Amino acid sequence: MTLMHQLITNNIQRYCACGEEIKTKKSTHCVKCLKKQNEKELKERLKKLEQVKAEDCLTKLFVPVLAGFSVLAKFFDGNAKQLIEKYKSEGKEPPWYAYPALEKRWEGLPIAEILDCEIDFIRLKPGSKVIGREELIKFVTEWNQQQKIIYYAKDRTKIVIIDQARFDQWMAEE
Known part of the structure; x- marks a missing residue:
């Protein structure tokens, strides 16, 4: 023990x-x-991370939100200027930094990996096998190609500096 x-x-x-x-x-x-x-x-x-000035950022943003011990990022459907205006109109201090959002296309379901994971997870009886695996993979792959879903992901290579003085002060704190 x-x-x-x-x-x-x-x-x-x-x-x-x-x-x-x-x-x-x-x-x-x-x-x-x-x-x-x-x-x-x-x-x-x-x-x-690469620092981007708020006035140079025209993308949508992910705003840091404290959640217990972690900092999560909440999506904001607007650019840095709009974020600052929103916070000020609510009488709040805007965050001193945010993350730019990247627009991405959803690639669909990774059906082969899903099947492999499921098969690895369960205990197959000897001699059992998946019937129609290749046909299912072909069908889902074609279905994936028809999807037009666009989503936003946090750009993990950059941060948008909204308030340089407050950001620098926070970074200098021990």
Whole structure:
């Protein structure tokens, strides 16, 4: 039995390196330190991205939204200028950065991979086999080619700087 398992099962109080009590059973850090670590990792990722000025960004955006310990990105159907106007009209501070959206075409269902995964997941009786596999793959492949679905994905190579001063201040914070 590992030390961590003993601590969890015996309900022994555990403390983070900062001195705070650890309240989650499977963690080795307190909530405050987990958030700090996640923010540090986010900043390191953002430093590596190409920065685009808000006025130069005409694409739709993904706006960062804090969700527990993670930062998710919520789609915004407008450009940076429209985002700033929306937040100001609601009496809110706009975010200091966002992600540009890429327009992509949906490629359809990866039917061969779906079938392979399903077959790997279940236990086939010896001698059993999928009947009509090639015909199904051909049908779905043709169906996929007829689809005209366009969607937006977060561009993971760039960030749009909406408020340079606030962004720089946040990035400099420890």
